[in-house]
Amino acid sequence: MIVESTANHGPDCGSICNESAASGGRGPPVLVDAWLVPTFFGLIMLVGLVGNSLVIHVVTKHQQMKTITNFYIVNLATTDILFLVCCVPFTATLYPLPSWIFGEFMCRLVNYLQQVTAQATCITLSAMSVDRCYVTVYPLQSLRHRTPRMALTISVSIWIGSLLLSTPVAVYQRLEAGYWFGPQTYCSEVFPSARLQKAFIIYSFLAVYLLPLLTITACYAFMLKRMGQPSCEPHRQQLPPERAAAMRARVSRMVVVMVALFLICWGPIQVCILLQAFGLRSYVLYKLKIWGHCMSYSNSSVNPLVYAFMGNNFRKAFKHAFPAIFLWRTRGRVRVGNMDPEEGGEIDHQAPKGEAEMHFLSSGS
Incomplete structure (x- = not known):
C-alpha cells in the first residue's frame, strides 16, 4: 500500500498515457521520472x-550506549x-522500465515487506x-519497569503485529497484463471488492500515519508540560531555573523537528493513497504520489x-569510534558518556546505568 505498484505509465497516468499509447509506432517516451x-x-x-x-555500530561498540531507548x-x-x-532497488526499476520484471513472488514479497x-517504523517511533x-x-x-526484556518484548510484538496485519498486501498483490506501447506486465493490488480495498486503505492510514502522529504529538506535549512543573517525585534532582529553561528549549526544538519530520515524510503519500481510494484519480495526483513516495522513502x-x-x-x-574524521575539530579527547555542561554536568562512568540513562533521556538526547 505504501509504494506505487506501476511505473510512470501506470493506470493513474490518465488521458496523457492513453494519448501516448494511441500515437503508435513508437517506444515508450523517456520521461524525467525515468532517471530523476x-x-x-x-x-x-x-x-x-x-x-x-x-x-548500530555506535550502540553495539560502546557499553555506555546500550540503553533501553537506544x-x-x-x-x-x-x-x-x-x-x-529489500524494497527501494525494486521500486526504483519501476520508473525506467515499462514492466515489472521480477516475477509474481517478488511482486508479492517486495510490496509486503514495504x-x-x-x-513497524511508525509504531516503533510511537513506542519511543x-x-x-x-x-x-x-x-x-x-x-x-523499563528493562531490556520489556523493550525486547515490545519490539518483537511490533514486528509480529506488523507481519500479521500486512498479510492482505501479500495475498492480494499479483501480476496483471496491461498495455502501454505494447503488452506490459504490472504488479498491482487486486482486492476481491472495492469495499475491502477501501477498508484496508483506511486501516493503513490510521495505523501507519494518523495514530502514530497523534501518539507522538501527545507524548511530547505532555512531556514538555511536565518538564515545566516542579517534580513531585522524592529524591529527584532539581536543576537550576536557567539550566531547566535551556533544557526545555532544547527538547522543544527536538520535538518540533520530530513531529514535523513525521508529518512531512509520511503525510503526502498517505493522503494521496486515501484520496485515490475514494475515486479521485488524475495525472496531477499521480505526480504528487511520486513525490509522496520520495518523501516517505x-x-x-x-x-x-x-x-x-x-x-x-x-x-x-561517534567521534570516539571514528576519531580520524574529526581531527580537524579536536579540542582534546572526549570520553564517551560525558555530557556537555549545558546538559547538567557529567555522568560518572561508575554511576548506575539507570541513573545515567535517566539523565540522558531527560535531557532529550
Missing part, C-alpha cells in the same frame, strides 16, 4: 545505509536498513515517544540524524 526518481532513490539508499549502519533506535535503524535493501517495514515520555515524567518509577535516511546524532551522547560516541 531512481537517482533520488539511490541517494536515499546510500545515505540511509551509511547512517543506520553507523547507529535499543529502540537500533530496532528502528534495522527496520530502515531492511526497507532500503507495508511491514513502514508499519511513549518510552521517553514515561522516563521523563516518572524517572524513578521507570527504573523498575527519505524518512529512512533522515531517521539516524534526528533520533540518534542530534543527541550529544551519540555524537560523542
Whole structure:
C-alpha cells in the first residue's frame, strides 16, 4: 500500500498515457521520472545505509550506549536498513522500465515487506515517544519497569503485529497484463471488492500515519508540560531555573523537528493513497504520489540524524569510534558518556546505568 505498484505509465497516468499509447509506432517516451526518481532513490539508499549502519555500530561498540531507548533506535535503524535493501532497488526499476520484471513472488514479497517495514517504523517511533515520555515524567518509577526484556518484548510484538496485519498486501498483490506501447506486465493490488480495498486503505492510514502522529504529538506535549512543573517525585534532582529553561528549549526544538519530520515524510503519500481510494484519480495526483513516495522513502535516511546524532551522547560516541574524521575539530579527547555542561554536568562512568540513562533521556538526547 505504501509504494506505487506501476511505473510512470501506470493506470493513474490518465488521458496523457492513453494519448501516448494511441500515437503508435513508437517506444515508450523517456520521461524525467525515468532517471530523476531512481537517482533520488539511490541517494536515499546510500545515505540511509551509511547512517543506520553507523547507529548500530555506535550502540553495539560502546557499553555506555546500550540503553533501553537506544535499543529502540537500533530496532528502528534495522527496520530502515531492511526497507532500503529489500524494497527501494525494486521500486526504483519501476520508473525506467515499462514492466515489472521480477516475477509474481517478488511482486508479492517486495510490496509486503514495504507495508511491514513502514508499519513497524511508525509504531516503533510511537513506542519511543511513549518510552521517553514515561522516563521523563516518572524517572524513578521507570527504573523498575523499563528493562531490556520489556523493550525486547515490545519490539518483537511490533514486528509480529506488523507481519500479521500486512498479510492482505501479500495475498492480494499479483501480476496483471496491461498495455502501454505494447503488452506490459504490472504488479498491482487486486482486492476481491472495492469495499475491502477501501477498508484496508483506511486501516493503513490510521495505523501507519494518523495514530502514530497523534501518539507522538501527545507524548511530547505532555512531556514538555511536565518538564515545566516542579517534580513531585522524592529524591529527584532539581536543576537550576536557567539550566531547566535551556533544557526545555532544547527538547522543544527536538520535538518540533520530530513531529514535523513525521508529518512531512509520511503525510503526502498517505493522503494521496486515501484520496485515490475514494475515486479521485488524475495525472496531477499521480505526480504528487511520486513525490509522496520520495518523501516517505527519505524518512529512512533522515531517521539516524534526528533520533540518534542530534543527541550529544551519540555524537560523542561517534567521534570516539571514528576519531580520524574529526581531527580537524579536536579540542582534546572526549570520553564517551560525558555530557556537555549545558546538559547538567557529567555522568560518572561508575554511576548506575539507570541513573545515567535517566539523565540522558531527560535531557532529550
